[in-house]
Structures are given as structure tokens and as C-alpha cells.
Amino acid sequence: MQRKYSLKFKKLKRIPALVLASVTIGVLSALLTDTLKLVTEHYEGQLYDRFQEHNALIIALPFAGFIAILLLRHFLFRNTVNKGMREAIDCLSARTKYLPAYKIPSHYFNGFLTVIFGGSTGIEVSTVVATATVGSLSSQKTTWLKRYKNELICAGIAAGITALFNAPAAGVVFALEVFAQKINKRHLLSIGAAALTAYAVNLGLGDEPVFHLTVTHWNTFAMPYFVLLGIFGGIFSTWLTRSIVWVKDVSQVIENTFVKILLGSVVISVFIFIFPNLYGEGYASINAMENSPITTQALLSLAMVLMIKPVVTSLTLTAGGDGGVFAPSLFMGAFLGFLMASLLNTYFHAGVIPVNFIVIGMAALLSGSIHAPLTSIFLLCAVTGNYTLFVPIVVASVVAKIVARLILPYTVYSYSPVFRNKN
Template structure:
């Protein structure tokens, strides 16, 4: 009896040790991939956008060229398989037979980079999530001992990827829990904590900075009713974004000729860029520009129409990008729409109701609120946006507004782009 107990104890220790080692490996590889993709995208997007800004003809050329390259890569290099985004991860964790194939790592890395650099109005977040999830899935398949930890190791890769993208290890863990795993186990805690610790250490060593530099000083309780209003508007816009993506994908799926999809999607993007160049790529460059002077911005009719036009067209541009074959999701579009929705609401309140609210606060809260409503993950959105700005001053109002936006969005439309399926909608 003692011998059997000793053998079992030794086996458990060996399994624990190997799980720690593989979590370290997943954390490092996922973080490294995320950092390289983030920096490469930011660098080349800035070059391409500057080129297009000086010669508007490139607003037409870049999307067609980018989507065409992605199409040919899928046809001749990536097994003619379309990228389904996060739905691929759901299919894998919910099935014992379906797995994320290893080619998903270069596929999502390259296609995500090409999509955003060529103007696709989405972001690299979902590309990073699927690629890093695949790192975890590949590691899990390498040893029989890890077969029972499929979901945990996939989540470890995702958590590390989110950590380096948004400078928030808590957001990485919460996204893996709220959106992917939806259950907390000891193995989940062990693997994700180790992975995000490695990712955080690598980010520190490489001097990765938060995406947005802001100076948030305070917030006022008198703004609470307006925060609630922002939460409701964020929910409405998130549903608009979700329905746009689903509508465009449904309509484009009826087009049999792939190149017609590319031409139509690129045409929609080109028109959007001519109207509002801020819609090019992820749009973080536009958010940074507005954030710098948000509290000193004076609302004019042209500025109000610009901000309204941007929030109205962004979901359409995002949907066209994805339907035309681009790789990405709704993370970056949600943050983008939330930022411009927040500042527009704040400026309108100050001008017409003399509310004296702080526009910068509304931009930050708006980003979290729309993201929370779009992916139905309020706690991920809270820590993700606080990590993006490296500031927790607005934690309480962000918490309240994110909960309001999520549950209002669920009342208006119960699905996200990740959970929707035609069979469920009937």
C-alpha cells in the first residue's frame, strides 16, 4: 500500500514538474510571437499609412494587394482553409478530436500582419490569440501526459499573448477564463500564472511600453449619470458592430468568386479611407492623436460630424475587411469605436448641457465599455484598458460602465461574433 502511494506521489510530482516546464515554454514562445507581431505591425503600418497619406492612390492599391496576397497564401501555402478566428479555439477545446493544426501559427501571424498593414480596419489581437492558442495546443499534443490539460495549455498561450499585447497579465488570465475556458481549475491557475509571468518578464526585459500614454488625474461623482448613458450607448454600438460583421460575412459568403469579394471589400475600405483616413488599419494612431489634446478639444460642427462619421463607418470598414478575407477580430475596432464615442459624448455634454465632464475619462471608459459589450467579458475589458493606459484611476467607473454595457448588449442581442451560429439564432 505504501509502495503504491509512493509511486502515485512520484508520478504526480513528475507530472507537476513537466506541466511547469511546458507552461514556461508556452509562455515564452507565445509572448515572443506577440511582441514580434505587435512591433512589426506598428512599424510597417506607420510606413504604409504615411505613404498612402501622401498619395491617395495607395488607399486603393494597398487593400487589394494585401487581401490578394492573403488569398494566394491560403490557397497555396495554408491548405485552402479560411481562418475562423476564435471560433477555431472553441471548436478545439470543446472537442476531443478537433485540434488546432500547427500551420495556424504562421498563417495567423502572416495574415494578421498583412491585413492591418494593408489597411484592413481590424487588429492583430485575434490573430495573436489563435496563433498563441496553437502554440499551447501543439505543446499539449507532444506528450500523452498533457492530453487532459488541452484547454489549460491553450489558455496559457492565449494569456501570454494578451499580456504582451496590452501590458496586462490580469487581462490575459481573465480573457482566457471569461471567453475561452469558462471554468477555473488548479491546472488552469498554474499554467496561466506561469505563462503570464514569463510574458511579463519578457516584456520588461524588452522595454515594452503601454500602448497609450495618458495623464488621468481624477473623476467626479457628478458624472455618474453620464457614465451610465455612455454604457448604454456603448452597448448599442457594440451590437451594431456585431450585426455588421455577421451581416457582411453572410452576404459575402454568397459570392462564389473569391476575387469579387476582395474587390468589393477593398472598394468599401478605399471609400472609407478617402472619407476618414483614421479608419486605416487598427486605428490606434488616430486614438493616440485625439488622446493627446482630448481635454482641450473644442467641439465644432465639422468635428462632431467627423467623430460621428468615424464611429458609424468603423464597423462597416471592419466588417468589409473580415468578409473580404482579412484576418482579425473586434478587439481593436471596439477600442477604436469606444474612444471616439466617448469623446463625442463628452464634448456634446459639455457644449449643450454644460456638464463639465472630462473628455479623456470618457474616451478611456468608452474603450472598455464597447469592448466589454462586444465580447461579453467585462472584467477582461476593465484590466485590459487599465493595462493599455497603465493607470487605474478610473477603475470604479470603468467597472460599473462595463457591467452596464455588457448586460444591456445581451438584452439587445444575446450573441457576440464569437458565439453566434445560424442554428442558435433560429
């Protein structure tokens, strides 16, 4: 009996230490994320301005970025290819597997170089894997912390998303919904402590929001349109997933890495030259979208960008860029929502509010792409700074996931050759 109480007391003593480790992870992950976000935004803007002044530069920019990533991988990062969020998922699935320390600078610099040189993706995956690595390394500091490896990795992931979007609820839900193998009190404690700490660091640093979208109200008569937006969101999310999987499979025929980079860079450069909105993560385009002029040519351009974005993203990843579907989903969702609102107002005089469709479209595409409606709901509510659109976001996100699952049973995170053989 005495031994039983002794073991219980030892476990209780570990809880404060687990919280302290999670808080430390939250601080480190927030600083890592904020620096990556700031330098990426700065240099992406600088190079995009140079491209706008001298359009011919786009011929060299993506190629330069992919070559820089290749050289870094060869000389500094053990010549291993980054596999995106799959690395964190695999690490969580294997009890004795850990993320090596070099994954932090590898994803940090690869994500930075991919986006600033025009690669059509974002730094979300780089952030998640780098901060997951912070959690993995923390779990190796003492023998007993190894028991909480999964909790601390998920804590790093939650802190990374929190710092990136200034959204602690979204960070917590994303770690639990997409990554956690199981959910218990230790998971909730560790993830919550890390996310709140990262949020506090952001507040202390005066971090600026990624998106500047102001939502005031929504009209109940628009609810059928939101359901329709959710359906289209699910359809287009599978187009993004299929594009990435298909291009990845086809590219395996090309064994020469330099040829992959060259071919991918040429196609990406051509598309960006025609549609500059495809440059980088494209968040600046989303922020400016609400005030865009509505003309037939503009609507056609929106539709073309919506269709081409998955192809350019797929080529970016195949050529060696660091990224995934997170940023492309938000980008495509915003374009889909604005396109739908513009069509409804221009040709059917529906009188809908475009910014609402932008936000709800982002939630729908993200939900369909990663099969995580709760993450989409809390992330997009945080993006707008209020819960005004909570009900329509819930509706569109759930509908999008259902439609996406009916079309494809997997995401880019869960895809394996088994699904390819079935299809």
C-alpha cells in the same frame, strides 16, 4: 493503498513539468506577439504616411493586402480560411482536436498583411490564435501533457494578450472568462505562469505601451454620464456584432472569392479615403484624440466614423482579412467616449474629463462586444497604468454587457445559425 499514493505522487511530479511547459509557452508567445506588434506598427505607419502623401494609393492598398493573403492561403496554408477565435474555442471544446502548426504563420502573416494595407481591424485575433497554437503544440510533446491540452492552450492565449497590452491580469482573466471550459487549480497555475512569464519578457525587452492615455482623477458628478456611456456602449457593440454577422451572411451569395475581394476593397478604399481614421487598427488616432479640436464638423466626423467602422470591419473580414472585434471595439469605444464628452462639454457645459470618457468608452464597447466585463476592466486599468478609473470602468462595463445581452444573446464568438433562425 500503496498504489493510490503512487498515483498521487505521479500527479504531483507532473505539476513542476506543467509549470515549466507554461513558462516555455509564455516566452515563445511573448516573442511571437512582440515581433508581430512591432513589425505591424512599423509598416502600418509607413504605408499610412505614403497614403497621406498620395491619397490615390488607397485605391490599391486594401486590394493588394487581400490578394497577398489569398495567394498565401492558396500556396502555403492548405487553402483553408482562418476562422478567428472560433478556431481556438472549437479546439478547446473537442478533446481530440488540436490546432495545426501552420496556424501560427497563417495568422501571423495574414494579420500583418490585413492591418498594414489598411484593413480596418487589429492583430489581436491573429495573436490569440497563433499563441493558442503554441499551447496546442506544446500539449502534444509528451503523452501525459495531452491531458492538459486545454490548460496549455489557455496559457498561450493569456500570454498573447499579456504581451500585446502589457497587462498580465487582463491576459489571465481573458483566457478564463472567454475560453476556459472549466476553471481548476491547473488552469490557474498554467495560465498564471504563462502570463507572468510573458510580462517578464516584455519588461526585459522594454516594450512600449500600445496606448498613451494619462488618467489622474475622476469626478463623482460624472457617474450618471458613465452609466449613460455604458448604455450607449452596449448598443453600439451590438451594432458591431450585427454588422459582422449580417455582412458575412449576405456575402455567402457571392461564391467567387475574387469578386468578394474586389467589391470589399472598393468600398473599404472609398470609406478610408473620406475618413482616414478608419485605416488599419486606428490606435494612433486614439492616442491623438485627446488633443483633437472640437468643432461641429469634427463632431459630425466622429459620429460618422463611429457608425461606419462596423461596416468597414465587416467588409475587411469578409474579403479575407484576419481579425475580429477586439481592436474595432476599442476604437469605437474611444470615439464614442470622446464624442460624448465633447457634446457634454460643448453644449451642456458639463466640465467632464475627455480622457476618462475615452478609456471608459473603450471598456464599455469591449465588454458589450465579447460579453466579458472582467477582461475589459483589467485591460483598461492596465492601459492607463493605474486603477484610478476602476469604479466607473466597472459600472460602464457591467451596464454595457447587460444592455448588449438584452439586445443580442450572442457575440461573434458564440454566434451560430440557431440564433439567426430565432431572429
